[in-house]
Amino acid sequence: MNKHTAELLEKHFDTAFAAPDGIKKLRELILTLAMQGKLVPQDPNEQPAKELLQEIEAEKQRLVKEGKIKNPKPLLPVMEEEKPYVLPQGWEWVRLRDICHDWGQRVPNSRFTYIDVSAIDNKSGRIAEAQIIGASDAPSRARKIVHPGDVVYSTVRPYLLNVAIIEREYEPEPIASTAFAVLHSYNGVLNRFVFRYLRSPVFIGYVERTQKGVAYPAINDGDFFSGLFPLPPSDEQHRIIAKIDELMARCDELEKLRTAQQGARLTVHAAAIKQLLNIVEPDQHQRAQAFLAEHFGELYTVKENVTELRKAILQLAVMGKLVPQDPDDQPASELLKEIEAEKQRLVKEGKIKKPKPLPPIKLEEVPYALPQGWDWVRLGSVGSFERGKSKHRPRNDKRLFDGGTYPFVQTGDVSRAKKTKYQILTCGNFYNDFGLQQSRLWEKKTLCITIAANIAETGFLGMDACIPDSVVAFLSVDPALSKLVKVFIDVAKDDLERFAPSTAQKNINLEIINELVFPLPPSSEQHRIVAKVDQLMDLCDSLDQQIDAVTSKQAELLNALINTQSQSNTAEQLQSASRSTAQVIDLATYRASIGCYTFSKLATAQYFGRTAAAKVLYLAQAHVGLELDLKPEREAAGPLDTWIYDFERQGQDKHWFEVNEKTLANGRKKTEYRCLPALSEPAAKAEALMTLGQKAEFDRLIHTLADKKTEEVEIIATLFAVWNDFLIDGVQPTDAQIISDVRENWHERKARFTPAELGRWLDWLRRENMIPQGLPPRTVQQSRLNLDG
Known part of the structure; x- marks a missing residue:
């Protein structure tokens, strides 16, 4: 193994530890390098494989003469075009039949040890469950003779990686399934x-290309x-096997360490969350929060912990422990009278x-003590739960839907709302006027709860819509109360599912929901609670996105390193790949080069400034696919990654460009750039870092936006980002x-754009073939963990 391969392999160990499936990919890389002759150094004094083949041929003829094996059929010579890569000096490409034989088949006539394809533990590569069977019970496929030292390979799916060595003597003698290929090495x-x-x-690649069959592919x-x-x-x-064993042992240790670390994160987080939920005194609350804040970076690198954090936030909300109480608030008892x-x-x-x-609440129904000013009430007393009406039978009658225009939201649409911040934006069908007469049109923002199929899924209507009997609408005196009821239903989901009978179509009745015991806070506190829940759920979304981005980047980096190493066959190619890998790793240089290229192309455009720069760089990643690792926020002027400010400081320090601020006629300020001669070097470097396809599309993007006003670039990038976020x-x-979404869920300043205006720019995106593909990054709204207000 040359020095470069050794160093790169060490780098893989570090990278693999963090990347998803990284250790699995590292194992694959080790085997790839081993079979390319790059894992251990060659010794020119050793007997070359060509001479070994001559000795194998002599042994083969001896075994045929002794009647121990059949005379094998001649094999076609290995052609140059078949060879997948160049081997080191002293190695030879041969066919598997050249280096091994099998022992034939026989029908068992007495008790035997049967080795079936399913008996192999494919992770360890060992036989785990061999059976002793009598001859009369032998399956028809029990035929192949095997001896200690043989390698058995399952040739049928789903067992293609079931490979093992017969490592010991079996008593009674072993017979293997005909689904195995048996290899006894010369x-x-x-x-x-x-x-x-x-x-x-x-x-594995050869087998997958060669296997035949659709339902049960085999080779x-x-x-x-x-x-x-x-x-x-x-x-x-x-020497190769010794090195493989050594490196695989390191992979085993990495796997154990990673599992232990993840287990520790989950355990520590569970303990902290438990303490947070069981708090009684405020100082305990503060200590639990302080612990989470101190270890935030460690605990929230795994999605399981983010999931538990979401649950804890909802639980704290309904327990009255998410925001502080205000003794001046009107108590819940007064609110109940108003309702x-x-x-x-x-x-x-x-x-x-x-x-x-509704029946009165019994003492044994109360699960925990509430803060002062709160009351335990029946859920049905805080609003009205109404089932969707569908008087007509059968409900799938085409007369209800032909030419329909009224959205008909069903249980699946409510379930899908969790992907769109619990806004129900899809519907599978539309009622016509006849259908509407059989139902009812519910207003946008109405809370919907499923009571059949997927029990207790929740969401708010994103449009006026009809709903079926399997969905319940909640009508309340205050949107904040509707949101709090949603939080409560989310917390109670597991309990509600247990109420559903174990039938093919699970469902619960309206009476169960109405009689749930609900913790009702004062009206003012409800508003504080739902605002805090929204803020913290945005934080959880951001955490999930960060985890996705990090794991995606880790996997991408590892794949780039592995592909670079496994596909190169000469020292020169290895050095070239190393340079390419260094460019991928040095994100700061890559970003700066692409930024300089952008400025060099656009700095003289009439309307180009900081706003346009941020939008172009966002589109460079989300549309062109350049790996800038941006994490754009939903800012007033459109997607913005604060890296732009760091880049401005860097550009001034390195004398790439000047940053100037001027005041416009409307009183607003605009940041502009003036290019300097030093900009040409990093801009030129960017061309080498892009593929031909990326450069062509990036140049087209720059040309398309060059004459656009700042506000127009803002509209284009924001529409693209919203559309892209939906796809993600x-x-x-x-x-x-x-x-x-642009006008209501981004920033209040976006409301100045009329729907008609935004619609025209959506048409423009299509005409210019700037259609999102769901590429990262997803835009985020930054939040901080702060449970106390």
């Missing part, structure tokens, strides 16, 4: 080297034994049915959804 060929090769990516013996095999000198085989008066008014106006009396979340949005 002298000078190490069976453990054969075993490792059969599990290497190069041979037949003829194709299997015609597969190529890289044969090293005999002594080098032993009751409102319900009586709605009943009198015929808008809701007169509710049935798994939603194919309508134009109306994109426009609504």
Whole structure:
């Protein structure tokens, strides 16, 4: 193994530890390097594989003469175009049948040890569950003779990686399934080297290309034994296996350490969350928060902990422990009177049915003590739960839907709302006027709860819509109360699912929801709670996105390193790959080069400034695909990564450009740039860092935006970002959804753009072929962990 390979492999160990599936990929790389002759150094004094093949041929003829094996059919010579890569001096490409034989088959006539394909533990590569079977019970596939030292390879899916060495004597004698290929190595060929090769990516790739069949793909013996095999000198085989064993042991230790670290994170976080939920005194609350804040970076690197944090936030909200109480707030008992008066008014106006009396709450139903000013009440007393109406039978009658225009939201649409911040934005069908007569149109922002199929899924209507009987609408006196009821239902989801009978179609009735015991806070505190929940859920979303971004980047980096190493075959290629890898790793240089290239192209454009620069760089990543690792926030002027400010300071320090600020006629300030001669060097470097396709598309993007006013670039980038965010979340949005999200869920200043104006720019994006593909990054709204207000 040369020095470069050793250093790069060490780098892989560090990278693999953090990357998802990193250790698995590292194992694959080790086998790839081993089979390319790059894992250990060659010794020119060793007997070359060509001479070993002559000795194998002599042994083969002896075994045929002694009647121990059949005379094998001649194999086609290995052609140059078949060889997947160049081997080191002293190695030879051969076919598998050249270096091994099997022992034939026989029908068992007495008790035997049966080795089936499912008996292999494919992780350890060992036989785990061999059976002793009598001859009369032998399956028809129990035929192949095996001896200690043989390698057995399952040739059928889903067992293609079930490979093992027969490591011991079996009593009674073993017989293997005909679904195995049996390989007994000739002298000078190490069976453990054969075993490792059969599990290497190069041979796995050969099998996957060669196997036949659709339902149960398999590779037949003829194709299997015609597969190529890289044969090293005999002594080098032993050195390679020793190095593989050493490196695989390191992988095992890394795996144990990673598992232990992740387990520790989960355990420590669970303890901290438990303490947070069980707090009684304020100082305990503060200590638990301080612990989470101190260890925030360590604890929230795994999604399981973020999931538990979400649950804890919701639980704290309904326990009255998320925000401080205000003794001046009107107590919940007064609010309850107002709600009751409102319900009586709605009943009198015929808008809701007169509710049935609810049973009083028993002491044993109260799960915990509430803060002063709160009350335990039945959930049905804080609003009105109404089932979706569908009087017509059958409900799938085409007469309800033909030419329909009224959205008909079903349980699946409510379930999908979790991907769009619990806004229900999809519907599978539309009622027509006849359908509407059989139902009811519920207003946008109404809380919906599923009571069939997926129990207790929640979401708010993103448009006026009809709902079926399997969905319940909640009508309340205050949107904040609706949001708090949603939080409560989310917390109670597991309990509600237990109420559902174990039938093919799970469902719960409305009475169960109405009689749930609900902790009602004062009205003012409800508003503080839902605001804090929204803030902290945004934080959790941001954490999830950061974890996704980090793991994606780690996987990408590892793949780049592995592909660089495994695909290169000469020292010169290795050095070139090393330079390329260094460029990938040095994110700061890469970003700066792309930034300089952007400025060099746009600095003379009439409207180019900081706002446009930030938007162009966002689109460089999200549209062109340049790996800038930006994390843009939903700012007033559109997607913005604060890296732009660091880049401005760097550009001035290195004399790439000047940063100037001027006051416009409307009183607003604009930051502009003046390019300096030193800018040309990093800008030129950017061209080498982009593929031809990336450069062509980036140049087209720059040319397209060069004459656009600042506000126009803002609209373009914001529409693109919103559309792209939907795609990342798994939603194919309508134009109306994109426009609504821009105006309502971004920044209040976006409301100045009319729907018609935004619609025209969406058409422009399509005409210019700037259609998002769901590439990262997703825009985020930054928040901090702060449970106390």
